[in-house]
Amino acid sequence: MSFAQVYTRSVVGLHAPKVIIEVHLSQGLPALTIVGLPEAAVRESKDRVRSAILNSGFQFPNRRLTINLAPADLPKDGARLDLPIAIGILAASGQLEPEMLSGFEFIGELALNGELRQVTGSLAVARAIKTEGLASTLSKTLSKASDSVKNEQHVTLQSAPQLIVPIDNGREASRVDGVTILAAQSLKAVCNHLQSLADPSGSYDCLEVVTPSPALQHVGYQVDLADVKGQHHARRALEIAAAGGHSLLFTGPPGSGKTLMASRLPTILPDLSDEDALEVASTYSVADSDYDYGTRPFRQVHHTISAVALVGGGSRPKPGEITLANKGVLFLDELPEFDRSVLEVLRQPLEAKQITISRANSQMTFPANFQLVAAMNPCPL
Numbered sequence: 365m366s367f368a369q370v371y372t373r374s375v376v377g378l379h380a381p382k383v384i385i386e387v388h389l390s391q392g393l394p395a396l397t398i399v400g401l402p403e404a405a406v407r408e409s410k411d412r413v414r415s416a417i418l419n420s421g422f423q424f425p426n427r428r429l430t431i432n433l434a435p436a437d438l439p440k441d442g443a444r445l446d447l448p449i450a451i452g453i454l455a456a457s458g459q460l461e462p463e464m465l466s467g468f469e470f471i472g473e474l475a476l477n478g479e480l481r482q483v484t485g486s487l488a489v490a491r492a493i494k495t496e497g498l499a500s501t502l503s504k505t506l507s508k509a510s511d512s513v514k515n516e517q518h519v520t521l522q523s524a525p526q527l528i529v530p531i532d533n534g535r536e537a538s539r540v541d542g543v544t545i546l547a548a549q550s551l552k553a554v555c556n557h558l559q560s561l562a563d564p565s566g567s568y569d570c571l572e573v574v575t576p577s578p579a580l581q582h583v584g585y586q587v588d589l590a591d592v593k594g595q596h597h598a599r600r601a602l603e604i605a606a607a608g609g610h611s612l613l614f615t616g617p618p619g620s621g622k623t624l625m626a627s628r629l630p631t632i633l634p635d636l637s638d639e640d641a642l643e644v645a646s647t648y649s650v651a652d653s654d655y656d657y658g659t660r661p662f663r664q665v666h667h668t669i670s671a672v673a674l675v676g677g678g679s680r681p682k683p684g685e686i687t688l689a690n691k692g693v694l695f696l697d698e699l700p701e702f703d704r705s706v707l708e709v710l711r712q713p714l715e716a717k718q719i720t721i722s723r724a725n726s727q728m729t730f731p732a733n734f735q736l737v738a739a740m741n742p743c744p745l
Contacts, residue, residue, distance in 0.1 A: 368455035380492035387452035392428035400433030447472035482532035630660035661692030
């Protein structure tokens with residue numbers, strides 16, 4: 365067979381729309397062409413994929429290869445498409461059974477030796493698979509029911525497709541329940557798993573399902589308000605702000621403990637729910653930033669920050685500091701030193717709890733439900 369389809373996901377903002385990779389082998393001079401708005405990292409994948417296939421013990425087809433990334437009007441970036449592109453080439457060239465690919469989605473960057481490397485956005489991909497799978501199954505089930513029994517019918521939701529990710533992304537993606545996560549070390553391991561499904565009698569090694577992470581328990585912080593001695597008025601202000609979700613401004617001479625008090629505010633806020641913790645962790649996964657799962661974010665920004673870095677933006681909009689502080693605290697130290705234009709952009713997000721960034725070819729909405737805490741020194745005069 366000279367044609368194959370593989371399913372994967374792109375990451376646009378905080379969303380992960382489905383991408384269908386179509387691979388076609390045809391007669392002609394050997395060449396590999398990728399179409400469908402691939403950005404630089406995706407265009408460069410052909411060299412990584414070629415080396416990974418050869419070093420994994422497979423043959424790279426010596427024919428004309430055309431790879432289409434559908435939908436064609438959706439920009440694709442990042443190296444997470446390496447693995448599905450390689451799987452598509454192997455399936456189209458007959459080295460894998462194309463029928464075995466329909467129940468899987470793949471993401472992963474390939475090293476030249478065929479090893480799989482960690483990618484960003486795996487948690488957002490897993491959440492999108494779960495949401496889309498549940499909505500699709502529910503719609504199909506209800507469409508088969510007559511109007512008279514719709515309200516009485518017990519709807520059984522089937523499991524979503526299985527997601528194959530690099531082993532370093534396995535724990536992160538497994539935080540989403542209802543999605544089967546398979547973590548692989550290499551392209552060869554993924555192919556062995558697919559071949560074991562096509563030939564159960566063969567001696568192929570299967571990938572193990574990643575054990576889902578336990579439900580969110582009470583989390584601990586590295587700091588605590590109990591560490592602070594004295595500062596009774598400041599402690600009282602923090603407790604009121606935490607109870608009512610108010611913004612707060614500390615003023616006092618340098619070294620009086622303004623930053624120390626502000627950093628303790630997340631520790632007295634209510635614990636995050638499972639869904640809120642997933643939302644925050646998904647944002648940090650897309651931004652490729654470290655996050656202590658389940659804790660309230662605390663983002664301290666310097667007064668030289670730009671408006672774009674604060675609220676998000678760019679040619680392809682990306683989340684800014686107010687989105688990384690979602691469900692947590694945004695701390696502005698030395699408030700009078702910030703540019704007025706930077707402070708003015710906080711007006712709308714503080715009211716709407718979200719920020720919408722519009723560009724000529726796209727529009728993104730990012731969550732921004734944070735508490736604003738600022739600090740300043742008294743006037744030197």
